[in-house]
Amino acid sequence: MTAATARAFPNIALVKYWGKRDEELILPVAGSLSLTLDILPTTTTVSLAPEAEADRFELNGREATGESLRRVAAFLDLVRSLAGSQTPAFVRSRNEAPTGAGLASSASGFAALATAAAAAYGLDLDARGLSRLARRGSGSASRSIVPGVAVWHAGDGDETSFAEAVAAPEMHMVIVTVDAGEKPVSSRVAMRRTALTSPFAEAWPRTTEESLAEMISACEAGDFTRIGRITETHALRMHALIQSADPPIRYLTPRSVAVFDAVAELRERGVEAYATADAGPNVVVLVQSADAEAVAARMEEFGRVQIAKPGPGVELLEGDASPEG
C-alpha cells in the first residue's frame, strides 16, 4: 500500500500525564487515564512519495514548516526505521478543531498519523502496537488509539508502556473554551521545567499512581462520584505542581478559576459536576449525560461551550482493515 488515511479523536485525562522518565522513548513518570471524545477529530492521509526529496506536511490546507514539520518528519523516520524504508512521504492532515481554538490536539494528531503511517509503510500493528507507536509522537496520543476510557500504563519500558480500554460508567464532558489563544509554554517544555525545578516533583509519580489505582477501581465499580472527585483533585494537584516550577508557569486564568467555582456551586446545589483542565486555561466539566445540557447552559457565560460523549478509537478509513485488539 502506498497511501492510507486514519481518523482519531482528542482525549481528556482524568488522571493526568505530567513528566517523562525517558524523553527519547516518551516513557511517563506515572500512568494516566483519559476519556476519548467524539468531537474535533484529526483526519490524516500518509502517501508515500518515492520521487520526493523530503517529507512534506500540510495541515488544514497549509504547508507546514519549522518545528511542526520537523516533528512529523522525525516521527516518519521512526516509522521508516521500523519498516526498513527510506521513502519520503506526503502527510495531509485536517483538524476539525477550529485553528487556534486551544483544542487542537497533539493526541488526535499523532494517533491518526501513527495509524496512517503504519498502514502506508506496511507495518502490521495491533491496537497495542499502534498505541506504543503513537506514544513516540506525543505521550497522550497513546490514549487516543483507544475508544472511551483508556489507561496508559507507565510500563517498565517501551514494550509495556501502552494504553488499553477500561470499563467505565457513561460520562459526558462539557468543554468550556475560556480562551482560544495559544498557550504561553508548551507542555513538553513545562514538563521538563517542572521535573528539574519543582521541590514537589518527587512526590508526583507516587501520588499519581495512587490516584490512578483509585480511579481504575472507581471506574470498574461504576462510581461516578468517586471518579469525579479524583478527577478534580488530580487536575488541581497537577496545576499546583506546574505553578511550583521556577520560573513558575500558571496555565489557569481568573476565568478558568471562575469555572471551577461555578462547578463547585453546582455541586452544592446537588448537581454532580467536576472540573479538570490541561496545560492551558480551558476547563472541561465531567458530568453524567442527564446533566450535560443543564451544566452546559450554566457554563455559557464563561466562553464557548461544547458537549462531548465517549468517542471511538482510531479508525483506518482507507486501505487495510481497522486495527484489532
Ligand code: 2P0
Ligand atoms: C494529559 N497533558 O494527560 C496531560 C495533562 C497536558 C496536561 O498529555 O511531550 O502533548 O508530546 O508527550 O502528550 C500534554 O502532553 O506531551 C498532556 P508530549 P503531550 O493529557
